[in-house]
Amino acid sequence: MARNRRLILSSPSRVWGLLSEGHRYGEWVSGTREVTAADPDWPDVGSRLRVRVGVGPLTLDDVCVVRHSEPERRLELEAKADPFGAARIALHLIPWAGNTLLELDWHPLRGPGTRMHGLPVDYLVSIRNGMMLTKLARIAVREQRAGADADVRTGAGAEAGAGTGGGPRGGGGR
DSSP: OEEEEEEESSOHHHHHHHHTOGGGHHHHSTTEEEEEEEOTTTTSTTOEEEEEEEETTEEEEEEEEEEEEETTTEEEEEEEOTTSOEEEEEEEEEEETTEEEEEEEEEEEESHHHHHTTHHHHHHHHHHHHHHHHHHHHHHHHHHHHHHHHHHHHTTTGGGTTTTOSGGGSOSOO
16 A cells, blocks of 8 residues: 655645545646546545546546545545556545645555555555645645635735735735
């Protein structure tokens, strides 16, 4: 099994919001060329994402099925990429002082990956998964900042230095 953890400087609700937008998986899931379809009830149990994955000129159509879903807490997926088999991907969101500690566990369920399972494969998957969590973290933080800036522009963030963008210590005028 490959296991990664990443502290994301964003709330579990914001991180869950990104995980809940199936069409956005291509933004942060390494190897995804495009999301070709997302069930409208994603990420409810049984819902599916259809994705095209690839490296260079080689592509493969893949299906991710939600096997377990607890909003803002846990999402477990089964990624099927025939003829290569399937893998379990478990994302666990842990509240951490207003932020999110995201744990990602990956292991093969069936197919050739189960025979190749071990240190070399787990190491490579761990590198890939670490890159994915870094991308997800950047998107979450960027969107949180954009939301905070929008609050300041509309006056909803008056206590955070409205008009200055400088937070509580930002000066008053220009």
